[in-house]
Amino acid sequence: MSCFYLDLLKIKDPSFMKQLDIKELEALAADIRAFLITSTSKSGGHIGPNLGVVELTIAMHYTFSSPKDKFIWDVGHQSYVHKILTGRANKFETLRQPNGLDGFPKRKESVHDVFETGHSSTSLSAAAGMVIARDIKQQDYYVIPVIGDGALTGGMALEALNHIGDMGKDIIVILNDNDMSIAPNVGALQNILGKLRTSKYIKKELDKIIRNMPDGDDIRNRLSREDTFFGQLGFMYLGPIDGHNLRDIITYLEFAKSVKGPVLLHVVTKKGKGYKPAELDERGTWHGTGPYKVETGNFIKPVVSAPSWSSIISQELMRLAAEDERIVAITPAMPVGSKLEKFAAAFPERFFDVGIAEQHATTMSAGLATQGMKPFLAIYSTFLQRAYDQVVHDVCRQNLNVVFGIDRAGLVGADGETHQGIFDISFLSSIPNMVITMPKDEAEAKQLMDTAFAYDDGPIAIRYPRGNGPGVEPYLSTETIPIGKWEILIPPVDAVILTFGPTVQLALNAAKQLAATGKQIGVINARFIKPLDEELLRKIIKQNIPILTVEESLLKGGFGASVLEFIEMNNYTNFMLHRIGLPDTFISHGSVQLILESYGISESGIVLKINEMLAQSEKLRAKRL
Numbered sequence: 001m002s003c004f005y006l007d008l009l010k011i012k013d014p015s016f017m018k019q020l021d022i023k024e025l026e027a028l029a030a031d032i033r034a035f036l037i038t039s040t041s042k043s044g045g046h047i048g049p050n051l052g053v054v055e056l057t058i059a060m061h062y063t064f065s066s067p068k069d070k071f072i073w074d075v076g077h078q079s080y081v082h083k084i085l086t087g088r089a090n091k092f093e094t095l096r097q098p099n100g101l102d103g104f105p106k107r108k109e110s111v112h113d114v115f116e117t118g119h120s121s122t123s124l125s126a127a128a129g130m131v132i133a134r135d136i137k138q139q140d141y142y143v144i145p146v147i148g149d150g151a152l153t154g155g156m157a158l159e160a161l162n163h164i165g166d167m168g169k170d171i172i173v174i175l176n177d178n179d180m181s182i183a184p185n186v187g188a189l190q191n192i193l194g195k196l197r198t199s200k201y202i203k204k205e206l207d208k209i210i211r212n213m214p215d216g217d218d219i220r221n222r223l224s225r226e227d228t229f230f231g232q233l234g235f236m237y238l239g240p241i242d243g244h245n246l247r248d249i250i251t252y253l254e255f256a257k258s259v260k261g262p263v264l265l266h267v268v269t270k271k272g273k274g275y276k277p278a279e280l281d282e283r284g285t286w287h288g289t290g291p292y293k294v295e296t297g298n299f300i301k302p303v304v305s306a307p308s309w310s311s312i313i314s315q316e317l318m319r320l321a322a323e324d325e326r327i328v329a330i331t332p333a334m335p336v337g338s339k340l341e342k343f344a345a346a347f348p349e350r351f352f353d354v355g356i357a358e359q360h361a362t363t364m365s366a367g368l369a370t371q372g373m374k375p376f377l378a379i380y381s382t383f384l385q386r387a388y389d390q391v392v393h394d395v396c397r398q399n400l401n402v403v404f405g406i407d408r409a410g411l412v413g414a415d416g417e418t419h420q421g422i423f424d425i426s427f428l429s430s431i432p433n434m435v436i437t438m439p440k441d442e443a444e445a446k447q448l449m450d451t452a453f454a455y456d457d458g459p460i461a462i463r464y465p466r467g468n469g470p471g472v473e474p475y476l477s478t479e480t481i482p483i484g485k486w487e488i489l490i491p492p493v494d495a496v497i498l499t500f501g502p503t504v505q506l507a508l509n510a511a512k513q514l515a516a517t518g519k520q521i522g523v524i525n526a527r528f529i530k531p532l533d534e535e536l537l538r539k540i541i542k543q544n545i546p547i548l549t550v551e552e553s554l555l556k557g558g559f560g561a562s563v564l565e566f567i568e569m570n571n572y573t574n575f576m577l578h579r580i581g582l583p584d585t586f587i588s589h590g591s592v593q594l595i596l597e598s599y600g601i602s603e604s605g606i607v608l609k610i611n612e613m614l615a616q617s618e619k620l621r622a623k624r625l
Contacts, residue, residue: 118418121154492522
């Protein structure tokens with residue numbers, strides 16, 4: 001075989017694959033697998049999902065013609081192989097780096113990325129739209145969404161299956177069944193797929209018998225459409241198929257191309273296939289990683305002495321749950337990321353992983369609250385977006401005592417646009433009855449958890465970032481914080497900074513730097529983003545000093561906007577206020593620190609803005625004199 005075909009860095013597009021035989025395709029699969037293991041060991045990334053779809057992706061590009069035929073990768077974290085085969089292997093050293101390859105499909109990167117995904121369960125709806133557009137325009141191409149068994153639990157996916165089956169249009173759905181999402185899958189649908197997997201050998205024997213019967217093909221087609229969950233929905237069901245046998249996958253894909261109406265190929269794969277540490281992973285640790293040592297599988301992590309924010313919150317949740325049997329924990333498929341495994345082990349009857357179903361998780365929490373329970377819904381900021389209506393309609397409208405643990409609030413870095421947790425303040429602040437908080441350190445995190453579970457007047461959200469806490473010793477008392485009460489860290493004299501969460505330390509550092517020049521800059525820990533501490537805010541405004549708000553979130557509709565709104569509603573006219581935060585745009589992937597610095601959310605950015613405001617204030621004062 002020519003070395004050209006195995007030089008991944010020279011691939012321009014997938015058309016070269018049409019000339020390869022099975023042995024050559026298998027060699028290509030081995031090369032891609034080795035390349036993935038080596039490259040992600042340096043950059044980090046979603047290694048587990050991609051190792052699992054090497055053969056599947058090769059078979060798809062061999063059988064179909066991208067970009068004419070449309071591949072849609074649900075969630076999209078398994079698109080690395082697709083990127084390699086469409087000419088992007090030579091950019092893999094930039095994966096998830098600033099201005100580098102995105103970790104998910106990106107339309108501006110390649111014509112082969114026809115739809116952008118980062119959240120689960122969206123591929124089937126997008127595919128339905130493409131199929132309808134194709135037929136209206138009388139065009140000729142295949143639409144092939146690839147959805148994982150974990151993503152299939154999402155409500156959108158089931159809605160789309162229902163509609164696609166009813167339309168009866170030509171579409172080829174590939175169900176990538178690896179018995180995992182990030183953590184092991186749960187739910188009745190998972191049990192259905194398990195039965196389909198184990199029925200493989202029974203079906204083979206039945207096929208042999210049916211083939212020898214009169215009208216055997218008709219009977220076989222009818223059975224494939226009617227004897228499964230998917231058949232009942234109107235799909236021709238094909239499978240289960242060994243997702244690591246290239247010959248079998250290609251054979252089934254070629255057959256699917258000849259079928260009229262919706263087809264579903266049930267492909268069984270192994271997450272992490274070909275790399276033992278990832279293959280043996282049962283917790284989801286190898287779903288997405290940072291850098292690691294290829295030889296041992298040991299992760300290369302910076303030395304940190306402080307626990308993660310997620311573990312700080314979960315530890316306090318466990319302490320509270322031991323004292324209050326009403327407390328339950330709910331997560332939409334993120335028990336590992338939200339560090340709830342210990343809670344699940346300690347209180348199995350009070351822990352609920354509902355799968356990738358954020359809407360259900362939120363309304364289920366509301367139902368629990370109506371019966372006097374104290375639900376804690378651990379959910380990433382980016383995934384809470386998916387349950388917005390349920391937050392508004394089912395929780396806040398009824399003013400129910402649900403505690404939202406908003407994990408990964410703020411920038412998350414390498415996962416980029418689809419995962420940055422920068423919108424929750426804007427979309428939660430406008431909802432009546434919602435209280436929003438964010439701690440500056442471990443001690444305050446525990447206090448705010450205690451405050452939240454002592455609060456009986458409606459929903460309350462505690463935001464906390466990705467990564468580790470600052471290393472502050474946790475408090476020992478169980479004293480709660482009055483709702484809406486801010487904390488004066490440095491009394492304001494010349495100017496004041498209002499901020500919350502991790503940016504409090506930036507403000508303190510900036511104030512210290514400015515103090516060396518003879519300026520006393522106040523720092524207020526605005527730990528309640530909603531409601532505002534109106535009493536303290538009035539006192540600050542009456543001081544007639546420059547006010548700077550700082551937030552690691554969207555400026556539009558954010559904390560600073562709420563302060564401006566308060567000033568306007570109270571008819572204050574003599575004030576100076578500036579806001580530092582993130583602009584009205586989607587923030588791409590890259591180092592969190594570099595992103596923050598680029599938007600002035602840094603010690604130097606705060607110092608620069610305060611000096612500008614003080615100079616402007618001095619000019620105005622001189623004019624008045």
